[in-house]
Amino acid sequence: MSVALHFEHVGKRYGETIVLSDVDFRTEPGELVVLVGPSGCGKSTLMRLVAGLETLSEGTIRAGDRVLNDVPPQDRGVGMVFQSYALYPHLTVRENLAFPLFVKKVSPETRAREVERVAEMLSLGPLLDRLPKQLSGGQRQRVAIGRCLVRKPDIYCFDEPLSNLDAALRSQIRVELKALQRELGKTTIYVTHDQVEAMTMADRIVVLHRGVVQQVGSPEELYLRPHNRFVARFIGTPAMNLVAGGLREGRFEGGPIRAAVSVGTSVERVLLGARPEHVRVHPEGKVEARVRGIEPVGEAGYLHLAVEGISLDTGAATSGSTPKPGLLCASVAGRDAFGYREGETVRFDLVDERLVIFDAVSGDRIG
Amino acid sequence: MKEGRRWLEIAGVHLVLLVASAAVLYPVLWVVRLAVSPTGRLTEAGALPIPKEFSLQNLSDFIFARDFYGRPIFFIQLGNSLLVSGAATIVGLLFALSAAYGFSRFAFPLRRAGMRTMLVSQMFPAVVTAVPLLFLLDALGLFGTTAGLVLIYATTSVPFSIWMLKGYFDVIPKDLDESARLDGASAWIVFTRILLPLVRPGIGLTALFSFMSAYNEFIMASVFLDDVTAYTLPVTLQQSVGGFDPNWGLFAAGSLVLSIPVVLVFFFVQKQMVEGMTAGAVKG
Numbered sequence: 001m002s003v004a005l006h007f008e009h010v011g012k013r014y015g016e017t018i019v020l021s022d023v024d025f026r027t028e029p030g031e032l033v034v035l036v037g038p039s040g041c042g043k044s045t046l047m048r049l050v051a052g053l054e055t056l057s058e059g060t061i062r063a064g065d066r067v068l069n070d071v072p073p074q075d076r077g078v079g080m081v082f083q084s085y086a087l088y089p090h091l092t093v094r095e096n097l098a099f100p101l102f103v104k105k106v107s108p109e110t111r112a113r114e115v116e117r118v119a120e121m122l123s124l125g126p127l128l129d130r131l132p133k134q135l136s137g138g139q140r141q142r143v144a145i146g147r148c149l150v151r152k153p154d155i156y157c158f159d160e161p162l163s164n165l166d167a168a169l170r171s172q173i174r175v176e177l178k179a180l181q182r183e184l185g186k187t188t189i190y191v192t193h194d195q196v197e198a199m200t201m202a203d204r205i206v207v208l209h210r211g212v213v214q215q216v217g218s219p220e221e222l223y224l225r226p227h228n229r230f231v232a233r234f235i236g237t238p239a240m241n242l243v244a245g246g247l248r249e250g251r252f253e254g255g256p257i258r259a260a261v262s263v264g265t266s267v268e269r270v271l272l273g274a275r276p277e278h279v280r281v282h283p284e285g286k287v288e289a290r291v292r293g294i295e296p297v298g299e300a301g302y303l304h305l306a307v308e309g310i311s312l313d314t315g316a317a318t319s320g321s322t323p324k325p326g327l328l329c330a331s332v333a334g335r336d337a338f339g340y341r342e343g344e345t346v347r348f349d350l351v352d353e354r355l356v357i358f359d360a361v362s363g364d365r366i367g
Numbered sequence: 368m369k370e371g372r373r374w375l376e377i378a379g380v381h382l383v384l385l386v387a388s389a390a391v392l393y394p395v396l397w398v399v400r401l402a403v404s405p406t407g408r409l410t411e412a413g414a415l416p417i418p419k420e421f422s423l424q425n426l427s428d429f430i431f432a433r434d435f436y437g438r439p440i441f442f443i444q445l446g447n448s449l450l451v452s453g454a455a456t457i458v459g460l461l462f463a464l465s466a467a468y469g470f471s472r473f474a475f476p477l478r479r480a481g482m483r484t485m486l487v488s489q490m491f492p493a494v495v496t497a498v499p500l501l502f503l504l505d506a507l508g509l510f511g512t513t514a515g516l517v518l519i520y521a522t523t524s525v526p527f528s529i530w531m532l533k534g535y536f537d538v539i540p541k542d543l544d545e546s547a548r549l550d551g552a553s554a555w556i557v558f559t560r561i562l563l564p565l566v567r568p569g570i571g572l573t574a575l576f577s578f579m580s581a582y583n584e585f586i587m588a589s590v591f592l593d594d595v596t597a598y599t600l601p602v603t604l605q606q607s608v609g610g611f612d613p614n615w616g617l618f619a620a621g622s623l624v625l626s627i628p629v630v631l632v633f634f635f636v637q638k639q640m641v642e643g644m645t646a647g648a649v650k651g
Contacts, residue, residue: 053545074551086542090564100550151550 002029002186003064003077003154005050011058012045018211019045023059025216027204030185032178036198037208037234043191046208047157050189051078063155063187079153083160085144087132093119093143094128100151118146138169145180156181156188162197174200195235199223207231223275226356229313229363232273238302238329241279242271242313244360252357255309256287260352263367269360271313276302278351279330285347292327294340301337303330305346313360401619402426425620429607434595440603441624448599449628451513452581455520459577460570462521463528468558470529471536472544482533485526493523493586501590511593519591520581528573535569536562571637579629600625 010023020042027033035043048054050061052073061068068076087096094115095102101111119125122142132140141161148156161177162170178201181188192198198205199219207214207222207230214234215227226232232240245254247267252259254272261272281303293304304327312326330348332340340346357367396416405422434440469475470482500519501510509515539562547557563570585601592598604621607614 051549053548073545073549078549080546080549082542082546084540084542086540086546088543088547088561099547099552103547103551103556147546147550 001154003066004029005033005155005187005189006062007046007059008062009059010046010049010056010061012042012049012054012211013057020049020211023213025206025213027187029064030187031203032181032188032190032201033204033206034190034192034198034202035206035208036192036195037214039193040210041208042211043193043206043208044159047080047159047189047191050076050155051080051157052076053080077154078157079148079151079155080157080159081141081144081148081161083163085132085140085164087140087143087147089132092129092131093124093135096132096143097124097128097146097150100147114150118149121149122146137165138173141165141173145177149184154186156184156186158188158190160192161190162192162194170197177201196237199235205235207234209234224354225365226273227365229271229273229358232356232358232365236275238276241274241276241328242358243274243328244269244271244311244313246270247357252355254311256307257310257350258286259350259355261355261357261367263357265366267359267366270366271358271360272350273356273358273365274350275354276329276331278354279305279328279348280351281305281330281332281346281348283347285349287349288345288347289328291340291342291344291346294337294342296334296337299334301332301334303332303337303340303346304328305330305348398619398622401615402623404616406616425614425616426624429617429620429624438596440595443596444598444600444603445628447513447597448582448601451516451520451599452578454513454517455524455581456574456577458517459521459524459528460574463525463532463573464563464566464570465558466525467529467532467536468562471533472541482530485529488526493584497587497590500587504591511591511597513597516588516591516599519587520577520584524577524580528577531573531576532566532569535566539565575633575637578632582629 004027006026007023010020011018012020023046035046037043045054049056050068052068052071056069063077088099091099097115097118098111101114106114115128119128122145124139124142124146127135127139127143132143135143141164144161158177162173165173174197190201199222202219204216205219205222206216209230215222215231217225222231222235226235226240229242232242243254243257245252245257247253247261247263247265247270249266250261250264252261252270252272257272259272277300287307289305289307291303292306293302295302295304306326307328310328312328314326356365358365393416400416400418402425403421403423404418405420405424430441431439432441470478504510504515504518507515509518543561543565544557547561552560582599583601584599585605588599589602589605592602600621604618604625607621608618
């Protein structure tokens with residue numbers, strides 16, 4: 001059975017410190033929900049609240065019709081894979097997998113059968129008699145997932161499960177995890193600080209910043225229609241360009257950059273958001289810029305452009321890999337990137353229909 | 368040039384180690400020398416701890432000593448020593464383990480104050496508490512009994528043991544407890560099935576400390592015990608050099624015999640300690 005999770009005005013305080021405030025959203029049954037945000041944003045705490053490892057200060061968490069608030073962790077039907085894997089170092093893989101059943105006083109025959117089933121599912125068969133220290137990082141993680149599967153929980157929680165793996169293994173396990181989640185069809189909460197991981201895995205992403213939910217939505221919604229400046233900068237690599245300027249009757253003006261936008265009002269200080277792929281470099285472009293950096297990364301390449309007379313908001317909260325202050329980032333087709341020289345002059349346009357507008361003061365999107 | 372300096376470095380290190388080893392071993396060798404020389408007089412000695420004559424008389428005198436009634440007094444007292452130290456270790460550890468688990472894993476009022484108080488209690492010399500303890504034991508009807516001495520040794524070792532064991536509990540990631548809790552384990556299961564096996568090296572070390580301090584303890588034993596058959600070995604050892612003509616040979620032989628169990632215990636516990644330490648970490 002798969003359940004929907006409801007968070008209703010959830011808050012968590014440690015003494016005077018507010019870790020989470022007014023978290024309010026719901027998930028559909030069987031969804032993979034990714035909680036993402038910079039360190040200290042409260043994402044792990046929110047997951048621990050679901051697992052019952054922390055107690056709520058305010059609000060209600062519901063799984064289906066059941067209020068979880070006062071249910072002890074072991075009765076919540078929540079299984080968790082810890083960032084450290086939390087394998088019991090003195091027990092073999094077999095004993096680790098069987099531990100939840102041993103605690104529940106399940107008969108040895110059933111225990112053995114369940115362990116075999118899970119071991120087969122995760123190809124752990126040959127490793128059953130090894131100790132955790134004799135396993136590689138990826139294998140340990142599979143054991144941790146297996147120990148969770150043995151219990152057959154309704155809700156799975158993954159706390160940064162890939163952070164201890166090397167890059168190659170990470171992308172492989174990402175795919176495997178996603179496939180496993182689809183197969184099980186159970187509601188899953190997945191915590192990460194890596195927005196790429198969030199984008200590739202999630203059915204629904206919850207972006208958190210300083211204990212407040214910034215936006216809940218599909219990866220596409222977050223990417224194309226970020227609710228505010230924080231989400232705009234946090235989601236996407238490289239980060240979204242934010243050009244400072246003013247809004248006059250549906251036209252944006254910021255230095256040499258002009259754009260038609262869908263907001264009819266006039267606002268004195270706004271930020272124009274443009275993804276690198278919406279900055280189109282071509283010889284007939286209206287705005288002139290000088291190439292200051294070239295990053296060919298294969299199928300796409302990035303140009304970092306210095307534009308006379310514009311001011312860019314680089315905000316602190318960026319997860320992008322290439323924060324180059326004061327330079328506008330444009331994406332070009334991979335092969336083309338090799339054709340540019342640093343210092344040369346190029347021309348570009350913005351793709352008007354893809355642009356978003358944020359209020360420069362509040363940071364909220366207004367168009 | 369570089370090669371020469373390396374040799375000098377090695378020679379220097381060895382010189383320091385040799386001097387340090389000699390400083391540690393010199394008195395021990397002296398005790399050995401005294402134990403195997405028949406007269407057992409300090410005045411005959413030169414600077415080097417080499418015996419002029421060799422005899423095992425002192426050792427056999429100490430080991431096969433009989434009391435007025437012909438009882439093998441050494442074996443009785445060795446039994447007392449082992450019983451008292453062993454029992455005190457086990458009782459002390461049982462209390463210290465559960466207390467250390469509590470102090471390490473649960474939040475409760477006065478937790479820090481409790482730990483500090485226990486540290487402070489270690490700062491008073493044993494003699495200070497001797498008289499009150501004497502009254503307490505008397506009131507409990509345990510004065511002069513082995514059980515009384517076990518109680519004293521166990522309680523005096525508990526604070527230090529808690530401090531030591533808490534350190535071992537603290538380094539075990541809390542993830543393990545939490546994971547076990549999610550798996551449905553009670554605090555008791557977490558303690559016995561997960562944490563205890565992981566603090567085994569700590570238990571070994573703490574047990575060694577407890578055992579040795581009880582086994583070597585002299586002041587309390589000499590104050591509380593008034594019957595020769597209830598004596599522990601340190602008390603007998605002290606009495607062997609009493610009087611106007613102290614037999615240092617007998618004393619030295621006794622010291623050697625006394626240290627054998629400690630050396631043995633150390634040997635076995637140390638092996639277990641190393642095993643435990645390589646048991647594997649959580650990640651990495």
